[in-house]
Amino acid sequence: xxxxxxxxxxxxxxSDTHIVGNRILTMALEEAGYRVVSLGALTPAEEFIAAAxxxxxxxxxxxxxxxxxxxxxxxxxxxxxxxxxxxxLIYVGGxxxxxxxxxxxxxxxxxxxxxxRAFPPGTRTDEVVVMLAEDFAAREKVR
Amino acid sequence: xxxxxxxxxxxxxxxxxxxxxxxxxxxxxxxGQGPSTVRDDIRIGMRAALSDLExxxxxxxxxxxxxxxxxxxxxxxxxxxxxxxxxxxxxxxQAALGAGAKLVGTFVNKLTRGDVDAIERLAPDIxxxxxxxxxxxxxxxxxxxxxxxxxxxxxxxxxxxxxxAADDARELLAKHxxxxxxxxxxxLGTLATDSARDAIRKxxxxxxxxAKGIDRAQEMxxxxxxxxxxxxxxxxxxxxxxxxxxAGLGELMVVDPGxxxxxxxxxxxxxxxxxxxxxxxPEPRVKRTVEGDLGMRHSAASVVEAAGAERxxxxxxxxxxxxxxxxxRIAENVEMIPQTRAERAFDRAxxxxxxxxxxxxxxxxIETVYTTMGPATVQHGKDLSRIEIVVATGGAPVHLGEHDxxxxxxxxxxxxxxxxxxxxxxxxxxxxxxxFAIGLLASVEPQAALALARHSIMPADRVEEVAQ
Numbered sequence: 001x002x003x004x005x006x007x008x009x010x011x012x013x014x015s016d017t018h019i020v021g022n023r024i025l026t027m028a029l030e031e032a033g034y035r036v037v038s039l040g041a042l043t044p045a046e047e048f049i050a051a052a053x054x055x056x057x058x059x060x061x062x063x064x065x066x067x068x069x070x071x072x073x074x075x076x077x078x079x080x081x082x083x084x085x086x087x088x089l090i091y092v093g094g095x096x097x098x099x100x101x102x103x104x105x106x107x108x109x110x111x112x113x114x115x116x117r118a119f120p121p122g123t124r125t126d127e128v129v130v131m132l133a134e135d136f137a138a139r140e141k142v143r
Numbered sequence: 144x145x146x147x148x149x150x151x152x153x154x155x156x157x158x159x160x161x162x163x164x165x166x167x168x169x170x171x172x173x174x175g176q177g178p179s180t181v182r183d184d185i186r187i188g189m190r191a192a193l194s195d196l197e198x199x200x201x202x203x204x205x206x207x208x209x210x211x212x213x214x215x216x217x218x219x220x221x222x223x224x225x226x227x228x229x230x231x232x233x234x235x236x237q238a239a240l241g242a243g244a245k246l247v248g249t250f251v252n253k254l255t256r257g258d259v260d261a262i263e264r265l266a267p268d269i270x271x272x273x274x275x276x277x278x279x280x281x282x283x284x285x286x287x288x289x290x291x292x293x294x295x296x297x298x299x300x301x302x303x304x305x306x307x308a309a310d311d312a313r314e315l316l317a318k319h320x321x322x323x324x325x326x327x328x329x330x331l332g333t334l335a336t337d338s339a340r341d342a343i344r345k346x347x348x349x350x351x352x353x354a355k356g357i358d359r360a361q362e363m364x365x366x367x368x369x370x371x372x373x374x375x376x377x378x379x380x381x382x383x384x385x386x387x388x389x390a391g392l393g394e395l396m397v398v399d400p401g402x403x404x405x406x407x408x409x410x411x412x413x414x415x416x417x418x419x420x421x422x423x424x425p426e427p428r429v430k431r432t433v434e435g436d437l438g439m440r441h442s443a444a445s446v447v448e449a450a451g452a453e454r455x456x457x458x459x460x461x462x463x464x465x466x467x468x469x470x471x472r473i474a475e476n477v478e479m480i481p482q483t484r485a486e487r488a489f490d491r492a493x494x495x496x497x498x499x500x501x502x503x504x505x506x507x508x509i510e511t512v513y514t515t516m517g518p519a520t521v522q523h524g525k526d527l528s529r530i531e532i533v534v535a536t537g538g539a540p541v542h543l544g545e546h547d548x549x550x551x552x553x554x555x556x557x558x559x560x561x562x563x564x565x566x567x568x569x570x571x572x573x574x575x576x577x578x579f580a581i582g583l584l585a586s587v588e589p590q591a592a593l594a595l596a597r598h599s600i601m602p603a604d605r606v607e608e609v610a611q
Binding site: 018055068 | 226227230231279281282331420422512513514521
């Protein structure tokens with residue numbers, strides 16, 4: 001199975017209580033064979049990083065659905081670097097911004113913040129599973 | 144007199160205290176007290192306490208059990224090491240506190256040379272090494288094992304970190320006395336401190352009791368079972384849970400203000416009573432916190448510092464200028480017993496303040512966060528608001544306590560609605576300082592220990608208040 005031996009951290013960042021999508025994602029990731037540390041709703045950025053340190057996680061998947069994601073996610077990569085996780089894979093997905101903004105622009109903003117990938121609303125869980133497989137495989141090659 | 148009697152001993156830091164218990168009737172039959180003489184020869188204080196008891200009883204019964212706890216010679220001094228402050232570092236602290244230890248140092252992430260030097264200077268009795276969930280980070284806990292292995296530190300080490308790294312850690316620490324226990328945090332969000340706590344207690348019995356010279360008095364007792372704070376915790380647990388078909392009092396909180404520290408124990412799930420979302424580390428049902436800066440004597444100055452001299456003065460009804468004088472008098476003689484009306488009032492102010500701050504630190508908090516779905520409440524720590532029973536133990540509450548003031552200090556206050564302290568508890572008093580004895584007795588005669596607890600730890604309204 002693709003996820004064998006890898007640990008992922010999931011959660012909904014900031015003052016955001018929308019847990020359903022994150023639960024569905026977590027279940028799909030577990031089904032793909034990953035060990036998932038699920039932090040649930042209302043999770044500060046620092047808690048994602050603390051959990052990743054203790055569990056030696058390979059990736060962090062951040063959900064945000066209430067439009068404040070940009071504020072909550074600012075400095076996330078820097079926090080990872082600070083905690084010694086400079087190489088960890090980080091994804092973000094959900095309703096990341098308010099209003100109608102072109103997705104390409106939003107994606108660019110989040111990748112500029114240091115996220116390896118950003119996913120728009122309506123992303124299917126299998127897409128995320130495929131991306132993870134690709135990204136982990138690419139990293140294996142570099143090693 | 145009954146043929147079945149037990150002698151329970153507390154080798155304390157100031158006194159050697161004895162409690163003689165009739166096991167058939169589950170009653171206290173006498174108390175004895177001597178000085179704490181562990182630094183010279185522990186037997187001197189023990190003999191003095193036994194003569195005191197004998198004088199009160201006429202003659203000493205034959206004791207079926209003679210069990211002791213100890214907080215002498217600095218107590219069980221421990222250093223804990225973990226990886227992330229809010230996670231395995233906190234889990235390791237909880238394990239050590241639950242074992243009745245006094246934490247003298249807490250270290251986070253990789254140990255530096257300076258940290259190792261500091262641990263050498265602290266000379267702890269036991270080191271608890273944690274870090275990483277099972278299958279999680281191994282690098283840091285092994286790095287720390289190596290740092291300890293190559294140091295001059297010779298304290299026994301309890302390894303309670305990532306299970307995957309346990310064999311390597313044991314190998315690295317081959318020259319040390321190392322015990323491998325279960326991980327204090329096997330997976331994220333799970334606290335599993337029992338195994339580490341048991342390992343700590345075993346080392347305490349096997350080595351620390353000897354190292355501190357307590358076993359010099361071994362012909363006068365059978366066993367030293369645990370550090371005194373652990374005995375108080377076991378007594379509290381029995382009082383709460385009951386034994387067999389005998390019900391206990393249910394969820395409760397115990398406050399034990401001492402000369403140097405104030406201990407708070409809660410035996411309660413701590414789950415939210417209002418449907419708040421609980422965040423942060425899971426909380427142990429049996430939880431002990433120790434406030435090293437809140438005490439009636441050695442730490443009196445830091446109580447004043449925490450609350451402010453004005454508040455203490457106002458509560459004691461003395462001029463602010465007199466607070467320093469009072470503190471100086473206590474510093475001069477930490478064994479001082481208040482004589483004058485002003486001294487008693489000052490001690491009462493210290494007591495109430497120490498208890499209030501200690502309980503506030505022990506209890507959890509709630510805060511309201513505003514989400515797009517409306518406001519949501521988030522809880523950190525234990526919700527103790529539903530607890531119906533609070534117990535005051537130790538000399539200070541018994542000798543100085545005005546029941547209303549004690550209750551006031553322990554319960555929630557309208558001025559601080561975010562603190563989850565007991566909302567409307569009933570006050571019980573451990574008038575004869577028996578909780579430690581009940582905790583010790585619970586290990587051999589739980590039924591009798593519970594019966595003793597049930598009729599000696601009484602609702603305050605049935606205990607006569609001490610004269611003003």
